[in-house]
Amino acid sequence: MGATTSSKSPPFDGNEDVTFDHFEILRAIGKGSFGKVCVVQKTDTKKMYAMKYMNKQKCVERNEVRNVFKELQIMQGLEHPFLVNLWYSFQDEEDMFMVVDLLLGGxxxxxxxxxxxxxxxxxxxxxxxxxxxxxxxxxxxxxxxxxxxxxxxxxxxxxSPTTFCWMSTAKLLTVSLHGSSVTFFSWQRSCSEELSGHVxxxxxxxxxxxxxxxxxxxxxxxxxxxxxxxxxxxxxxxxxxxxxxxxxxxxxxxxxxxxxxxxxxxxxxxxxxxxxxxxxxxxxxxxxxxxxxxxxxxxxxxxxxxxxxxxxxxxxxxxxxxxxxxxxxxxxxxxxxxxMKGRLNCDPAFELEEMILESKPLHKKKKRLAKKEKDTSKSNSSQASHLQKHLEMLQRDFIVFNREKVRPHHDSIQETMTKSGGMHREDNQNNHL
CATH class of the missing domain: 1.10.510.10 (Transferase(Phosphotransferase) domain 1)
Structure with a gap:
């Protein structure tokens, strides 16, 4: 996926909202009930995250907008060492995005x-x-x-997110799909990755x-x-x-x-x-x-x-x-x-689906939206008008979130939770179960 996102992202101003443009897409790793998940790297900090993206039109058609908003509302108030914590949420014309902790162990x-x-x-x-x-x-x-x-x-x-990177050259793979030969890019890990084994x-x-x-x-x-x-x-x-x-x-x-x-x-x-x-x-x-x-x-x-x-x-x-x-x-x-290190710990079919079967792949979003802006034709059907009304309401009510702004002087999650109390064991005990 990352091989086709070669356009340079704009420099990031700490006072502006985080958007899709501030991330480099690396590969697809999962598929949830409301959307898909890919690995991304924030271009200014070089930190790695998982980014979940949900198509707005599909969410409206399936009446799932309320669930997405509720999930955002709940997650923005949570932070714990054993939760997958939300860092950013934002939207564009097509999708809603949730950027969370990256966990690669499967x-x-x-x-x-x-x-x-x-x-x-x-x-x-x-x-x-x-x-x-x-x-x-x-x-x-x-x-x-x-x-x-x-x-x-x-x-x-x-x-150590800053030490985790992907090879700058992609490995070409050829896959036969319904008799056609399709070539796509598969990224490989090359830098040190530490797997912790915590849940x-x-x-x-x-x-x-x-x-x-x-x-x-x-x-x-x-x-x-x-x-x-x-x-x-x-x-x-x-x-x-x-x-x-x-x-x-x-x-x-x-x-x-x-x-x-x-x-x-x-x-x-x-x-x-x-x-x-x-x-x-x-x-x-x-x-x-x-x-x-x-x-x-x-x-x-x-x-x-x-x-x-x-x-x-x-x-x-x-x-x-x-x-x-x-x-x-x-x-x-x-x-x-x-x-195990050196393996993705998830089904590689997710990336195949994104690269070959997805009608609106994420890595082609910038070109697609740019082309859409030039197309001024609009449908006048009542069905399209009804859908557009719901999409406009979604656009208006979406919850934008940036944990870095909420907590500018960021202490580690572990230190924050330790100070919260509730643990009645002394810290000088042995560290074994």
Whole structure:
């Protein structure tokens, strides 16, 4: 992708808004429910980010604008070591953009599909890191509702963004598509990249805010990871933060066993799911330690009132009594599993799709918009007029965000969170779980 974005970006003035022009596109790495994701580099700081972009017209046609705006509103108020944090949001005539932390280690689903077998010590650290993130979200009154091994949890981060770069020369690949030979560019990493192996929560597009005055009853999420209280067969019932902790229990079980505790699929009806929870028995392999089994059982408690759903529940559990929580928060615990260097840790088909099948590829945006400005013809149909009205409303109401302006004197996230309190372990304890 980057080979065709050769036009020089304008110099960046710290007082102006960040736009698409301030980034160099490197390659496509993912596809979400509302848009696609690519790796970008900010031209002034040389820092690397992931940029999610969503086509405005498609969002309007699919009635997804409200979800995008809600995700932006939630993410601009969050910052935590184990979240994928939002840095910038902006728009142009075609797309809405969200620029977030770049994590290149792949999601947990990808590694399970690569036949990675996670050991108990690895899963134990994941649980510790994720409960800190869930506790933080809970303190902000946020229910995530999408906790799962995909598309939430990403391994690895670039610890030194300025040292991460891509080869200036591209490797040419030739692909046969429906009998035609298509040549495209594939970028390769050449500079040092440090993969940390820590987990992060992303994707807030169905997250919601819970307050004392409001009740949440909407069924939303990925069915195999959704809590029993979300599937009341008689009438909608309200639920709370405990649904995310149930999802954490399902995720932990799946990482250890490579299958989920209940046989539930995305097409299973709500009534059938409610029946499964009433009749099925969760099996725990004899090879698992009794302590881990006890912990997962506390997370997979059918009754939300009895389920572990607060940080203090986890911290007081005997299995985790020796954890140095400050060290976990500051990422000073070395993970047992670190994604393999020298590979993308995601499906390369994303880039093929962007280069070959996408009708409006991102790397040709500047030329396309420039040509569009010259074309003054407009459709007078009522349908086009209706769409244009919604697009104008979207343009007007879009939330522009720049974390650097919000926090000009930027301390590290770890230092900020350490000062926020809540960790009752002394810092001079050993850094092992």
């Amino acid at each position: 999601d947990l689903r990808y590694h399970l599909q690569q036949n990675v077998r996670f050991q108990e010590g690895t899963v134990k650290l994941f649980i510790c890191e994720l409960v800190l993130a869930l506790d933080y979200l809970q303190s902000r009154h946020i229910i995530h509702r999408l906790m799962a091994v995909f598309p939430l949890l990403f391994f690895s981060e670039i610890s 992060h929560i992303t994707d807030f597009n169905i997250a919601t805010t819970l307050t004392k005055e409001s009740h949440v009853t909407t069924i939303a999420g990925t069915k195999p990871y959704m809590a029993p209280e979300m599937f009341n067969s008689t009438k909608p019932t309200s639920y709370s933060f405990a649904v995310d902790w149930w999802s954490l229990g399902v995720t932990a079980y799946e990482l250890l066993r490579t299958r989920r505790p209940y046989h539930i699929r995305s097409n299973t009806s709500a009534n059938d799911i409610a029946h499964v929870f009433k009749t099925a028995t969760v099996m725990y392999p004899a090879a698992w330690s009794p302590d881990m089994v006890s912990l997962i059982k506390k997370l997979l408690e059918l009754n939300p009132e009895k389920r572990f759903s607060q940080l203090k529940d986890i911290q007081s559990f005997p299995y985790l009594s020796d954890v140095n929580w400050d060290a976990v928060l500051q990422k000073r615990i070395m993970p047992e599993f670190i994604p």
